[in-house]
Amino acid sequence: MDPAELRKMEDEESATMKTIKGATFGLVAGTIWGTVVATWQDVPRVERRVALPGLIRTLKMMGNHGLTFAAIGGVYIGVEQLVQNYRMKRDFVNGAVGGFVAGASILGYKGRSISSAISAGAALAVTSSFIDIGGQTTRIDTGKEYYPYTTKKRPNVN
Numbered sequence: 001m002d003p004a005e006l007r008k009m010e011d012e013e014s015a016t017m018k019t020i021k022g023a024t025f026g027l028v029a030g031t032i033w034g035t036v037v038a039t040w041q042d043v044p045r046v047e048r049r050v051a052l053p054g055l056i057r058t059l060k061m062m063g064n065h066g067l068t069f070a071a072i073g074g075v076y077i078g079v080e081q082l083v084q085n086y087r088m089k090r091d092f093v094n095g096a097v098g099g100f101v102a103g104a105s106i107l108g109y110k111g112r113s114i115s116s117a118i119s120a121g122a123a124l125a126v127t128s129s130f131i132d133i134g135g136q137t138t139r140i141d142t143g144k145e146y147y148p149y150t151t152k153k154r155p156n157v158n
Contacts, residue, residue, distance in 0.1 A: 015081035022077030023070045030069025034062035068106065076102035076124070092132035099124035 013021075038058040080098030084090055103124035108117020 015078070015085065018081055019074055019078040023074030026073025027066045027070035029073075031062045031066035033069065034058075034065030037061055037065065068110065071106045072102045072124075075105060076128075092129045095128035095132045096125040099126075099128035 035058065038061040041057075076095075076098045078098075079101045080094045083094045083097045087094070100121035102121075104117040104121030107120035107124075108114070111117065111120065
């Protein structure tokens with residue numbers, strides 16, 4: 001699909017639906033990341049009245065990371081759509097503003113300092129700008145199809 005067709009498909013969705021999709025994707029990605037982080041950390045010691053402490057800790061980390069990523073995704077897409085509708089332009093500035101607001105509000109709140117809010121917002125804004133300036137995709141479609149098997153026949157060995 002060429003970029004013009006992709007943009008047409010994107011324009012058919014409402015800003016609310018895009019925001020919900022961003023938050024849902026963030027929830028899924030954050031939950032998976034929380035699982036990975038939980039497996040890297042040491043299992044807590046067994047306590048007398050706590051059943052399955054490792055499972056409880058893993059579920060808490062999954063929920064914490066999932067909700068954080070969902071909030072970042074929802075705020076980022078929501079602010080990006082608001083800025084896009086306000087400016088009536090579709091460029092990298094929308095994503096940069098969305099990234100800064102998402103990073104500063106969500107990660108700044110978790111970090112509880114102005115400096116962490118500004119640095120997190122700037123990091124997300126720069127990342128979003130690089131992706132948007134680079135053609136609004138992280139992958140280039142060359143039109144080639146790759147198969148998990150060979151499509152050429154082997155020469156007859158006999």
